[in-house]
Amino acid sequence: xxxxxxxxxxxLEARDLQKRFGDRVAVDGVGFTIAPGETYGxxxxxxxxxxxxxxxICGILARDGGTxxxxxxxxxxxxxxxxxxxxxxxxxxxxxxxxxxxxxxxFFARLYGLKRTDxxxxxxxxxxxxxxxxxxxxxxxxxxxxxxxxxxxAIGLLHRPQLLVLDEPxxxxxxxxxxxxxxxxxxxxxxxxxxxYTTHYMExxxxxxxxxxxxxxxxxxxxxxxxxxVAMVGQRDKxxxxxxxxxxxxxxxxxREPGVAxxxxxxxxxxLIVDDARGLLPRLLQAAADAGLTVxxxxxxxxxxxxxxxxxxxxxxxx
Amino acid sequence: xxxxAIAGANLTRMGRDRLGLFFVVLLPxxxxxxxxxxxxxxxxxxxxxxxxxxxxxxxxxxxxxxEIEPEAWGVVRFADEAALRDAVERGAVDAGxxxxxxxxxxxxxxxxxxxxxxxxxxxxxxxxxxxxxxxVAEQAARVRAARxxxxxxxxxxxxxxxxxxxxxxxxxxxxxxxETAGSEIFPRELLGFALGAQSQLILFVFITSLTGATxxxxxxxxxxxxxxxxxxxxxxxxxxxEALGRFGVxxxxxxxxVIASALAFxxxxxxxxxxxxxxxxxxxxxxxxxxxxxxxxxxxxxxGAIGLVGGLGFAAVGGCMVPPEVFPPIMQTISxxxxxxxxxxALRALAVHDANLFGxxxxxxxxxxFAAVLLGxxxxxxxxxxxx
Ligand SMILES: Nc1ncnc2c1ncn2[C@@H]1O[C@H](COP(=O)(O)OP(=O)(O)OP(=O)(O)O)[C@@H](O)[C@H]1O
Ligand SMILES: [Mg+2]
Numbered sequence: 001x002x003x004x005x006x007x008x009x010x011x012l013e014a015r016d017l018q019k020r021f022g023d024r025v026a027v028d029g030v031g032f033t034i035a036p037g038e039t040y041g042x043x044x045x046x047x048x049x050x051x052x053x054x055x056x057i058c059g060i061l062a063r064d065g066g067t068x069x070x071x072x073x074x075x076x077x078x079x080x081x082x083x084x085x086x087x088x089x090x091x092x093x094x095x096x097x098x099x100x101x102x103x104x105x106x107f108f109a110r111l112y113g114l115k116r117t118d119x120x121x122x123x124x125x126x127x128x129x130x131x132x133x134x135x136x137x138x139x140x141x142x143x144x145x146x147x148x149x150x151x152x153x154a155i156g157l158l159h160r161p162q163l164l165v166l167d168e169p170x171x172x173x174x175x176x177x178x179x180x181x182x183x184x185x186x187x188x189x190x191x192x193x194x195x196x197y198t199t200h201y202m203e204x205x206x207x208x209x210x211x212x213x214x215x216x217x218x219x220x221x222x223x224x225x226x227x228x229x230v231a232m233v234g235q236r237d238k239x240x241x242x243x244x245x246x247x248x249x250x251x252x253x254x255x256r257e258p259g260v261a262x263x264x265x266x267x268x269x270x271x272l273i274v275d276d277a278r279g280l281l282p283r284l285l286q287a288a289a290d291a292g293l294t295v296x297x298x299x300x301x302x303x304x305x306x307x308x309x310x311x312x313x314x315x316x317x318x319x
Numbered sequence: 320x321x322x323x324a325i326a327g328a329n330l331t332r333m334g335r336d337r338l339g340l341f342f343v344v345l346l347p348x349x350x351x352x353x354x355x356x357x358x359x360x361x362x363x364x365x366x367x368x369x370x371x372x373x374x375x376x377x378x379x380x381x382x383x384x385x386e387i388e389p390e391a392w393g394v395v396r397f398a399d400e401a402a403l404r405d406a407v408e409r410g411a412v413d414a415g416x417x418x419x420x421x422x423x424x425x426x427x428x429x430x431x432x433x434x435x436x437x438x439x440x441x442x443x444x445x446x447x448x449x450x451x452x453x454x455v456a457e458q459a460a461r462v463r464a465a466r467x468x469x470x471x472x473x474x475x476x477x478x479x480x481x482x483x484x485x486x487x488x489x490x491x492x493x494x495x496x497x498e499t500a501g502s503e504i505f506p507r508e509l510l511g512f513a514l515g516a517q518s519q520l521i522l523f524v525f526i527t528s529l530t531g532a533t534x535x536x537x538x539x540x541x542x543x544x545x546x547x548x549x550x551x552x553x554x555x556x557x558x559x560x561e562a563l564g565r566f567g568v569x570x571x572x573x574x575x576x577v578i579a580s581a582l583a584f585x586x587x588x589x590x591x592x593x594x595x596x597x598x599x600x601x602x603x604x605x606x607x608x609x610x611x612x613x614x615x616x617x618x619x620x621x622x623g624a625i626g627l628v629g630g631l632g633f634a635a636v637g638g639c640m641v642p643p644e645v646f647p648p649i650m651q652t653i654s655x656x657x658x659x660x661x662x663x664x665a666l667r668a669l670a671v672h673d674a675n676l677f678g679x680x681x682x683x684x685x686x687x688x689f690a691a692v693l694l695g696x697x698x699x700x701x702x703x704x705x706x707x
Contacts, residue, residue, distance in 0.1 A: 055545075055706070059548070060548045060549050060706050061706050077548075077554075080550075080551040080552055083551045084550075086549065088546065088549035090542050090546055092541065092542035092545075094543045094545060094546035095541070095543070096332060097541075099335075103328075107324060107328050108546070108550065111321055111324065111325075111547055111550040111551075111552045112550050113550075113551055139335075155546070
């Protein structure tokens with residue numbers, strides 16, 4: 001995953017978003033920016049305020065406070081023109097079940113203001129992108145869950161938005177469709193699209209997102225790259241070596257290696273706590289060999305966002 | 320225009336819904352056909368007749384009822400006039416006709432005779448009265464011709480009547496007067512059908528519009544309306560498009576009923592402009608009511624139930640189930656709280672009293688006000704509901 005060029009002016013700037021429903025504060029001071037070509041993840045459990053945040057960014061829901069601008073234009077409920085820069089893919093399957101995929105696409109193409117001739121070409125393009133070209137004439141109530149999800153995404157791509165907003169786009173799909181969806185999102189990011197991706201699957205956030213905001217009870221609790229987040233909470237990688245030899249002596253030697261915080265022996269081998277397992281691994285294996293150990297397997301356990309979330313909130317990401 | 324795209328999607332979806340199509344297209348046609356058969360051909364009244372020594376002319380007159388097209392009337396003879404009156408009052412016959420004693424003899428003698436038409440108090444069909452008048456008028460015309468001939472030639476009225484009967488087909492003025500009586504019968508006969516078709520029109524257009532609210536609710540609950548709001552489309556345009564969709568469905572159904580009944584059974588709706596104005600105004604009322612239900616109901620089942628109960632209830636109170644003419648005054652007043660009553664008033668005025676567009680402007684105005692209030696309320700409620 002290559003980091004997008006920094007310094008370019010951001011596609012999305014959201015500041016201090018506020019929303020309450022009656023007494024319940026759904027979003028409380030959420031703000032972030034997304035650069036061109038950057039994929040930003042909002043990771044949080046059910047009810048964290050992801051959809052509410054997105055709805056305010058897309059100008060669907062009136063906000064109680066804060067500002068949003070996309071491609072330099074302010075966005076709000078009453079600014080239809082500015083919404084042409086955003087492609088919104090809702091969490092619900094917002095498609096007509098009694099229309100075909102092509103009919104759904106041409107309906108939204110008209111709402112996005114595409115000219116008839118452009119629309120035809122764009123519809124063919126996006127059908128190709130999500131791999132539905134051969135089923136475009138079928139009514140969508142005959143689609144599988146994964147196909148519906150893919151059409152749901154295709155609609156948001158019709159007008160070549162500068163910012164693509166995906167609200168949990170892989171919920172309820174089979175692993176194959178899920179992988180296809182993640183691959184198209186990666187491809188769109190490489191083409192330079194700014195992407196806001198919400199999910200409560202941390203594997204997706206880790207795979208797709210350059211930066212992640214961890215959201216809970218309406219607030220961003222932490223933000224950064226995966227490594228930054230992990231470091232922020234003092235989590236380090238774990239390396240497990242299954243080995244035979246003088247384990248106690250080897251543990252003492254390895255503990256003195258730079259980057260190694262701790263090394264302990266157990267009945268199967270050694271367990272090391274290190275700063276950057278991937279970078280250190282060749283040196284660690286060499287040192288183990290030098291200490292007379294015979295290593296049979298190596299396992300690297302990197303702390304994940306799940307652990308970060310647990311650390312930040314004291315709760316698991318999924319209940 | 321984006322609003323048209325939204326309305327168009329609504330109509331396409333309606334076209335995909337078999338049950339919806341049945342209600343919008345097929346059921347009204349079936350009912351118009353049913354009504355057409357009911358009133359158009361097999362509606363044959365029974366007439367009670369009392370005649371003492373009717374003679375040839377009296378018998379001819381009575382036989383005339385058996386020759387009415389398209390369906391002969393039933394004739395019941397009564398021995399005395401009191402029995403006839405009684406039968407008419409009890410409704411055992413639809414109307415009564417009392418010929419004076421020695422009818423034939425007195426007509427031939429050149430006397431002026433009066434036949435008495437008996438109708439049950441207050442509720443005789445215009446058609447029946449008009450038909451009887453036509454048959455009597457036909458014979459009267461022949462008698463007058465014979466009298467004229469008798470006066471000219473000096474023969475007896477009786478002789479001249481026979482001559483008139485022979486040459487009648489070649490007498491232009493006589494055949495014209497007979498024709499007039501005959502052709503008047505036809506639209507009068509069908510009037511009952513026209514009234515029925517008017518009620519069906521109002522009842523169906525409203526119910527269909529209301530059940531159309533379920534489409535709007537699906538659009539909301541599926542999240543499609545949210546998604547529409549995320550596109551560069553204003554909420555006003557979205558609401559306009561949805562309202563146009565409902566209005567389109569109502570208009571399609573209204574056109575089907577009006578055109579099918581007019582073409583197949585010659586129902587005379589009256590002034591086309593006036594009819595169009597009433598139909599458009601009432602379709603707008605239906606669209607407004609549908610939008611309001613679409614805004615407040617939380618699921619399609621609920622909307623369907625409200626639509627059916629509300630649709631039938633308003634139709635009953637508004638005078639679509641029984642003719643509003645039989646309502647007591649208090650009900651007449653209550654019924655005018657429904658748009659249905661105003662629409663039926665206007666359609667009656669057009670079909671029965673030959674009113675034109677200007678004549679029904681007051682009713683059309685009231686309907687437009689109903690529509691404006693409903694659409695206003697719906698817009699206010701829907702603006703928030705669209706975002707789901
Ligand atoms: N229209 C609404 N009316 C009242 N409360 C709402 C409304 N929409 C959201 N909420 C509340 O706001 C909070 C945030 O909801 P939101 O849908 O933004 O969460 P989310 O992070 O998208 O959750 P999920 O992962 O389940 O989609 C929740 O407590 C929810 O109950
Ligand atoms: Mg959500």
